[in-house]
Amino acid sequence: MNYKDAKDKFIQTWGSLGTLWGINKAMAQIHALLLISPEPLSMEDIMGELHISRGNTSMNLRQLIDWGIVFKTSVVGERKEFFSSEKDIQELAKQIARERSRREIQPTLKVLKEVSSIEDDGTDKTKEFIKQTKSLHELAETADSIMNRVVNQEANWITKTFIKLLK
Amino acid sequence: MNYKDAKDKFIQTWGSLGTLWGINKAMAQIHALLLISPEPLSMEDIMGELHISRGNTSMNLRQLIDWGIVFKTSVVGERKEFFSSEKDIQELAKQIARERSRREIQPTLKVLKEVSSIEDDGTDKTKEFIKQTKSLHELAETADSIMNRVVNQEANWITKTFIKLLK
DNA sequence: TTAAACTTTCAAAAATTATTGAAAATTTAT
DNA sequence: ATAAATTTTCAATAATTTTTGAAAGTTTAA
Known part of the structure; x- marks a missing residue:
């Protein structure tokens, strides 16, 4: 080519x-x-x-x-x-991660926190709702945290360590 | 509410x-x-x-x-x-990661690998092209690997290790 | 200032994507 | 086998998103 x-x-x-x-x-x-x-x-x-x-x-x-x-x-x-x-791909990834987090993940976390805080009236559907929205909140928080950490400082060192550990 | x-x-x-x-x-x-x-x-x-x-x-x-x-x-x-x-949020995340990887990341990696393998004719534009597409390839590979590992088994252990390391 | 060079805005048009609903296909009970 | 219940398909339509292009706006040089 x-x-x-x-x-x-x-x-x-x-x-x-x-x-x-x-x-x-x-x-x-x-x-x-x-x-x-x-x-x-x-x-x-x-x-x-x-x-x-x-x-x-x-x-x-x-x-x-x-x-x-x-x-x-x-x-x-x-x-x-x-x-x-931006030519530095690490920096590019960092910036994109930062913006996606700010524009999408943070607002979603806010809603998940809000809706998962309704009072538990003991019915199945409420229990399930609270359980699932709380789990999603937890997942989103972890994902956001990992994404930011990976993409931020020391990305290189971490990547290497990580891949070594997991390969 | x-x-x-x-x-x-x-x-x-x-x-x-x-x-x-x-x-x-x-x-x-x-x-x-x-x-x-x-x-x-x-x-x-x-x-x-x-x-x-x-x-x-x-x-x-x-x-x-x-x-x-x-x-x-x-x-x-x-x-x-x-x-x-699927009610298990971990399992859900795993499945979504798996499918996105298969449908999007793998094909992209393939193209990046292909286009970054053109012959270096020594011109600035070719050099830049090879450099940038190679970097993207590396980034996509790392991101894919981390995503899959995090979301797969040992997610817990990894998350904890990771967060401990980085806090 | 003026006017040419250049950029932005935005209403209209085009392109794309999502949704409907009814006909066709399939499944199930008898 | 028949027919009722249910699901799928898909052409037509609706909704949304993207793109255009020309007018309005801005900047710069002289």
């Missing part, structure tokens, strides 16, 4: 993966493109490479910036803005 | 979370409903509780069964089929 094919395949795959995970295709593809580009890209560049409209590009770039994984970059002698992504 | 409100809130929350993660609302809600129900439910029951059509219920139940987290159950003296979900 040559560079061009590999690149297209990567961008395409990243795009469908995104879709599967509730991230829209354009956003995932822009991110993929910036991730493998050694130079920052302009909006024109992105529009051209991915064949998407100016508006689409602008909106999705904004979202990526909101997520903290793409940055505006200025290029000397150029008037327009350029964009580049 | 009373049982009814807590139940509605839980089902509603699970539904939107599902959407966020690329699972459709009906599927997530059916799952939520079965998860907290102490008794298996019939299709009629589910349709009634969630106000969704027969076809919708049937299709989404099938998907949940495909995922291995909902089972057909027979109830003595009843002609129609009943459904119940």
